[in-house]
Amino acid sequence: MDAMLHISTLHYLVLGAALFLLGVIGVLTRRNVVIVLMSIELILNAVNLNLVALSRYWQGMPARLGGGPQALHGQVFAIFVITDAAAEAAVGLGILIAFFRNKETVNVDEVNLLKW
Amino acid sequence: MAAMNPLVANPPVATPFFFYLLAGIMVVGGILVITRKNAVHSAIALITALLAQAGLYLMLYAPFVAGVQIILYAGGIMVLFLFVIMLISIERTIKERQFNKQWLVGIVAAAALGGLFISVYTKGKSLFPEGHALYPEAQNTQAIGALLFDSRTGTYMFAFEIASLLLLVAIIGAVVMAKKRI
Numbered sequence: 001m002d003a004m005l006h007i008s009t010l011h012y013l014v015l016g017a018a019l020f021l022l023g024v025i026g027v028l029t030r031r032n033v034v035i036v037l038m039s040i041e042l043i044l045n046a047v048n049l050n051l052v053a054l055s056r057y058w059q060g061m062p063a064r065l066g067g068g069p070q071a072l073h074g075q076v077f078a079i080f081v082i083t084d085a086a087a088e089a090a091v092g093l094g095i096l097i098a099f100f101r102n103k104e105t106v107n108v109d110e111v112n113l114l115k116w
Numbered sequence: 117m118a119a120m121n122p123l124v125a126n127p128p129v130a131t132p133f134f135f136y137l138l139a140g141i142m143v144v145g146g147i148l149v150i151t152r153k154n155a156v157h158s159a160i161a162l163i164t165a166l167l168a169q170a171g172l173y174l175m176l177y178a179p180f181v182a183g184v185q186i187i188l189y190a191g192g193i194m195v196l197f198l199f200v201i202m203l204i205s206i207e208r209t210i211k212e213r214q215f216n217k218q219w220l221v222g223i224v225a226a227a228a229l230g231g232l233f234i235s236v237y238t239k240g241k242s243l244f245p246e247g248h249a250l251y252p253e254a255q256n257t258q259a260i261g262a263l264l265f266d267s268r269t270g271t272y273m274f275a276f277e278i279a280s281l282l283l284l285v286a287i288i289g290a291v292v293m294a295k296k297r298i
Contacts, residue, residue, distance in 0.1 A: 006132070007132050007135045007175075008244060009244040010237060010241060010244045011135065011139075012172070012176070013237060013244070014233075014237060015139045015142065015143070015172075017230070017233040017237070018143055018146075019142060019143070019146050019165075020229075020233075021226050021229060021230050021233070022143070022146035022147060022149070022150055023146070023150075024222075024225075024226045024229060025150055025222060025223060025226045026149060026150035028218065028219075028221075028222025028223075028225060028226065029150070029215045029216060029218070029219040029222040029223065030150060030214065030215060030216070031212070031213065031214060031215065031216045032155060032209055032214065034155045034158075034159075034197065034200065034201055034204075035149070035150065035152075035155055035158050037197070038149055038155075038158055038159065038162050038197065039149065039150055041162065041189075041193065042146055042149060042150075042162065042165070045165070045166065045169055045189075048169075048181075048185075049169060049172060052172075052173055052176050052178050052181055053176055055176075055178070056176045056177060056178070057244065059177075069255060069259070070259050070262075072256070072259050072260050072263055073263070073271075075178050075180065075181050075256075075260060076260060076263050076264060076272050078178075078181050079180075079181065079184055079260070079264075080272075080275065080279060082184055082185070082188055082189065083279045083282065083283065084282070085189070085193060086188060086192065086193055086283070086286070087282050087283055087285070087286030088286075089193045089196055089197070090196065090286045090287065090289070090290040091286050091289045091290050091293065093196060093197070093200045093290070093294075094289060094290035094291070094292075094293030094294040095293050096200060096204070097200065097203060097204070097293065097294045098293045098294060100203075100204045101296070105208070105209075106204055106209055107209070107212065108216070109216055109217075
């Protein structure tokens with residue numbers, strides 16, 4: 001019961017793992033490319049949650065180990081991950097539009113132009 | 117009395133109730149994202165999950181990341197998604213089969229990954245001890261800016277410049293991909 005009432009870093013990590021798994025299931029099972037891209041966003045967000053939670057954990061470490069209020073490396077990494085997510089979404093949706101223009105579909109099963 | 121406990125003066129909002137509320141919103145939103153037929157519904161569920169995640173960032177004393185999450189993710193990237201959903205016709209996709217033929221294998225693979233997570237987190241529980249020191253959020257944005265931009269303390273200045281290059285490449289790539297004739 002005490003583990004339920006006291007929110008520790010592990011709670012955030014478990015939530016991040018659950019979201020990561022949901023994203024993985026979405027990427028592996030859905031046929032709609034738009035939803036596959038959204039599942040990738042879900043995965044990136046799970047990683048971001050882990051990074052910020054571990055940044056918080058690291059702030060509680062003693063200063064001789066690099067902890068303290070200035071230990072914000074996880075949060076900076078989360079910002080970089082958000083930048084990557086923006087770039088990935090732009091390029092992915094550009095590819096999706098090009099694909100839709102050629103094939104009139106958004107099903108990932110029909111992306112087989114490079115197969116032989 | 118002079119050194120008042122900051123915890124008493126400002127009780128933390130990071131209560132277990134809010135954590136479980138936001139975590140529940142996120143998990144339900146994630147499930148809706150991967151199960152809805154209509155991509156617009158998925159996008160709206162994802163926006164809800166992202167906003168709940170911004171709340172979790174606030175509970176983790178990361179107000180700058182929470183703001184970036186709302187402005188960039190919920191406000192920028194998801195609007196891009198909705199625009200693209202608007203451009204492509206979704207009527208046909210809704211009528212079609214939503215899950216591919218390998219869905220069972222996919223779920224088994226995800227379950228194996230979940231088993232790995234469970235075993236790591238149950239075995240490594242002692243690596244994450246309870247209790248954190250509380251730090252004020254007031255310095256958060258300034259400290260992140262110092263890490264990113266300051267020439268003396270800026271550990272990530274070079275990475276930041278590289279990120280701008282990445283965005284440039286992404287812009288050019290997106291235009292090249294989406295343009296009919298170059």
